[in-house]
Amino acid sequence: MIKSSIIKRRASKQIMVGNVPVGGDAPISVQSMTNTDTKDVAATVAQVKAIAEAGADIVRISIPDMEAAEAFKEIKKQSPIPVVVDIHFDYRIALKTAEYGADCLRINPGNIGSEARVREVVASAKDHGIPIRIGVNGGSLERDLLERYKEPTPEALVESAMRHIDILEKNNFDQFKVSVKASDVFLAYESYKLLASKIEQPLHLGITEAGGFRRGTIMSAMGLSWLLREGIGDTLRVSLAADPVDEVKVGFDILKVLKLRNRGINFIACPTCSRRGIDVIGVVDALEKRLSDVNDSFDVAIMGCVVNGPGEASHALLGVCGAKNDAIYYEEGKVAGRLPKESLVDELEAKIRNIVAKRQQQTILKI
Numbered sequence: 001m002i003k004s005s006i007i008k009r010r011a012s013k014q015i016m017v018g019n020v021p022v023g024g025d026a027p028i029s030v031q032s033m034t035n036t037d038t039k040d041v042a043a044t045v046a047q048v049k050a051i052a053e054a055g056a057d058i059v060r061i062s063i064p065d066m067e068a069a070e071a072f073k074e075i076k077k078q079s080p081i082p083v084v085v086d087i088h089f090d091y092r093i094a095l096k097t098a099e100y101g102a103d104c105l106r107i108n109p110g111n112i113g114s115e116a117r118v119r120e121v122v123a124s125a126k127d128h129g130i131p132i133r134i135g136v137n138g139g140s141l142e143r144d145l146l147e148r149y150k151e152p153t154p155e156a157l158v159e160s161a162m163r164h165i166d167i168l169e170k171n172n173f174d175q176f177k178v179s180v181k182a183s184d185v186f187l188a189y190e191s192y193k194l195l196a197s198k199i200e201q202p203l204h205l206g207i208t209e210a211g212g213f214r215r216g217t218i219m220s221a222m223g224l225s226w227l228l229r230e231g232i233g234d235t236l237r238v239s240l241a242a243d244p245v246d247e248v249k250v251g252f253d254i255l256k257v258l259k260l261r262n263r264g265i266n267f268i269a270c271p272t273c274s275r276r277g278i279d280v281i282g283v284v285d286a287l288e289k290r291l292s293d294v295n296d297s298f299d300v301a302i303m304g305c306v307v308n309g310p311g312e313a314s315h316a317l318l319g320v321c322g323a324k325n326d327a328i329y330y331e332e333g334k335v336a337g338r339l340p341k342e343s344l345v346d347e348l349e350a351k352i353r354n355i356v357a358k359r360q361q362q363t364i365l366k367i
C-alpha cells in the first residue's frame, strides 16, 4: 500500500492569508464560504464557527455593500480562522474591510475603475499586509474577450487573469493568488494548467456552480483531482449548493484520497451484502457523525464478514469484521477480542477516542 502521496507539487510562491500559509510547501488549505446574509452577524458568525469546526483553514464572506462591511467588522472579531472578503467592483468596500481586519481581498483589480482607485486598494493591502485573490470565472468574462474568443476558452480565462495580474504587477504587488474557475471541468482543468505554466503565484482551485451535493461533489472530485494529481493547486474550495460544512468535508476527502492532506478518521468499509454479520452502513454513518470533531487521522476498517474483513481490518489501525453472533475486533493488525453487536458503535467510538488521546499524549511528549 502506498502510504504517502506520490504527487510532486508545482513550485509556487508562498503568501500568507492571516496565519495560514498558501503556496510553497504549505499544506493545501481548504476553504468554504458563508451563505448567510452577512448583515446578520449572529447567523454569519455561527456559520463561520461551524465551518471552522469542520476543519476549514480559511473562510470567505461576501460583502455586497457598506452595511455588510460594517457587519464584517464584528464578524471578523469573532472568527477563529482567517477571513477573505469577497468584493465586486466597489473599491471603497475593499478599503473599509481592509481597515476592519480582512485577511485577504478577493477583488479583480481590472473591475474597480481608474488607476487611482487600484493604487489606493493596493496601497491599503500593502499597509495592512494582506494579499489579494484575483478570481476569474468562466461565467463572467469581459465582453471583449467573449467577442474575440466566441466563448469561454482556457486562453480567454487566462488572458482575463493576466490582465488583472498585470495591473497588480504594475503596482509592484506580488502578494496574490489566482483562480480561473469554470463550471465545465475540462475548461477549468485546461485553464488552470495554462495559468500554472505562466505564473508562480499560488493557485486557488475550484469548480464553480458545480451543483447540489451529489453532482457538485462528483464534479469537484473529478476536476480538482485531475489538477491536484499534476501537482497544481495550493488552496481549494469545493462549491456546493449545500451546507458549507459539507464543502469542507468534501474538500478534505478529496485531499485525503490523494494522500495530500489528512484530517479525520478514514473509514474503510465494505458495501455489504447478504453475508454481513453487522450493520456496516449504520455503524459507519453513526461513527462518522459522532467523530466529526476528530482532527487526527488513521484508518479504521468496518467490514461486514470474514470474507474480506480480516485483510482490511488487520491493515487498519483498528477494525472490526462481522461474525455470526458478534464482531471480531482488531487492533494494530491483530485480533484483540470480540465486541457485542448491540453496543458496537459505543464501543468503537470509545476505542477510537482512546487511541486519539494516546496519540495526542505521545505528540506532546515528543515536543
Ligand code: SF4
Pocket (backbone or CB within 6 Å): 270, 271, 272, 273, 274, 275, 276, 277, 303, 304, 305, 306, 307, 308, 309
Ligand atoms: S466483506 Fe463480507 S459482507 Fe462485506 S461485501 Fe464483502 S462479502 Fe459482503
